[in-house]
Amino acid sequence: MGAALVWFRDDLRLDDQPALRAALERGWLPIPVYIHAPDEEGGWAPGAASDAWRRRSLAALSAELERRGSRLLVLHGPSLGTLQALAALTGAEAVLWTRRYEPAIEQRDARIKRSLRQAGLHAESFNGSLLFEPWELATKQGDPYRVFTPFWRSARAQWRVPETWDAPAQLPSPDAIEAPHDVSMDHALPAPVPAWDTGFWKRFNAGEAGAREALARFLGASLDGYAAARDMAAEAGTSRLSPHLHFGEISVQRVAASIIDAGDGVAPADRDRFLAELGWREFAHHVMHHFPHVPERDLDPRFEDFRWARPLQARLDAWRHGRTGVPIVDAGMRELWHTGWMHNRVRMIVASWLTKHLRVHWQHGARWFWDTLVDADLANNTQGWQWTAGTGADAAPYFRVFNPVTQARKFDPDGAYVARWVPELAALPLPARFAPWEQPDLLRRHAPGYPRMPQVDLAEGRQAALEAFAALKRTR
CATH class of the missing domain: 1.25.40.80 (Serine Threonine Protein Phosphatase 5, Tetratricopeptide repeat)
Incomplete structure (x- = not known):
């Protein structure tokens, strides 16, 4: 029986896994391998939250493979060289994988496929995403x-x-051929930041x-x-x-x-x-x-001349850590930090605050989400930020500015979400929980450490955004 390297990437499963299925149906002994090569991902190497999830997911995949009689090789190094060396060591005839669509990865995979085929190997990719x-x-x-x-x-x-396609209950063991045993996840992937990801696993099971x-x-x-x-x-x-x-x-x-x-x-x-x-x-x-430029640039070219505000570090830090003075925004940012995830409606609210009220370019928000979200997907993250900022495909018009108080009243009507993630405001009566600056005496008494005012006045921030958009239209 010949062998095939089944190159796992962002397809860490056995069920309905087209590369694994192809290896088995074509009579190849599958050799499961994962290669950690973050430097090959262009300007979007995986963030800390993604790395924390990936370690657990790979451990789970490894356990599932071992339960079926196989095992996972987790390696670190240049993908092409590692695949070539492993194919030579094991005598593998083929390398099979499922496709990814990030611009840097698409280009890399095309080079890898071409090089493997030139070396006489069967190289094939599948749609698994x-x-x-x-x-x-x-x-x-x-x-x-x-x-x-x-x-x-x-x-x-x-x-x-x-x-x-259902994963088989048993898989052939790669021990029948010469495959390396002295590899482990601890050598290939960075260790998680101590204690930071603890809250992730109260909500998710990778x-x-x-x-x-x-x-x-x-x-x-x-x-x-x-x-x-x-x-x-x-x-x-x-x-x-x-x-x-x-x-x-x-x-x-x-x-x-x-x-x-x-x-x-x-x-x-x-x-x-x-x-x-x-x-x-x-x-x-x-x-x-x-449109492979969209992770770095606006899809709508009009915004190349937009008058974005200078991203003041203190303002960015306050937004990142839930200290904007706007409860629904702060709740979302704290949920993100503690759980690695944020409710989708709240993602739009916090993104609108950053890109419209503060008029900070969406890239600053996208980068923070990229590092802190467990579901940090380049396509979805880019789409979400450009949609809210008004710069992307089928985007919300730039003049649509979410009012965070109105949004909170509509989508957190009893204030439970704010009370959970901004607990210093839980003792406030409901109206004050949405806009605490409107009742300064209550805010001072119950939450003396919470910001007295929002980063910018809601009406003034909205007006400045609209004026910047109007100026852009006049110059076009």
Whole structure:
């Protein structure tokens, strides 16, 4: 039996794993390998939260492989050289992997595939991350979509529930051939920052089993009523599958099929709304593939001349650590720091505060999210920030400025989310919990350490943003 290197990347699962499936169906003995090479990711090497999740996910994958009779090689070094050396050592005939769509990785993988084939190896990649490859959907003119609604309409018209593949109960052991044993995750990946990630694991269980548990919990408790509950900050109304999808611990095809198979007990509006969220994830990856500059620059070229404010360090630090004086913004930023995650509605609110009221370029926010989110996905992170800033594909207009007090009253009506993450404000009566500066005596008495005023006056910040946008339009 010949051997194939199954190169795991952001697809840390055995279920519905196309590279592993191809190796087995073609009669190759699979040699599972993960190569840690953060310096190959361009300007977006994984952040600290991603590294913390990845260590646990790889440990879970390794345990699953060992339970089935195989094992995972975790290596650190240049990807191409490591694959070539490992293929020579083991006599592997092929290298198989699932595709990634980050610009630097797409270019790197193309070079790797070309070099491996030139060396006589079978090198092949598969779609294991998306419902559609980015080159499979286009407008009638043959252009990539830049607006979500027609993109998703086209995708839904063409999409068929796919056949998914179950991982086998047993796998052949790579010990039958010469494969290195003196490798370990501790040598390949950096150790997590001591104690910082403790709160992550009270909310999440990294790994394939954790992904299945999250999907089952969502199907059983939150899919019914999702369309209404998904925006409520204090409720567990979202799936919280985003880190599992980012690390490929569950396939998006498996998730989509499970939602469609949920049955008549689920209202079509709830099912369609969640599928549309998968569609937004899809759209973000398609946009990044076709416009590879978007992680670094505005998709809308008009904003190259926009009058962004100078990013004052004290203001940025206050935003990062939940000290803006705006309770819903501070709650979101503290949730992020303690759990590695933030409710999606609150992500939009904190991003709007930074890019509109403070008029700070979205890159500063995107970089902070990149380092602190466990679901830090380059396509989704870029899409989310450019959408809120008004600079990206199908973006909210720049003149749409979220009022954080109005947003808090609507999506945290009983103040529970603010009380949880900004506990010094929990003793305030409800109206003051949304805008404590309006009742300074109460604020001074109950929360003397909390900022007396927001970083900027809400009306003045909004007006300055609108004036900057109006100036941009006049110069065009």
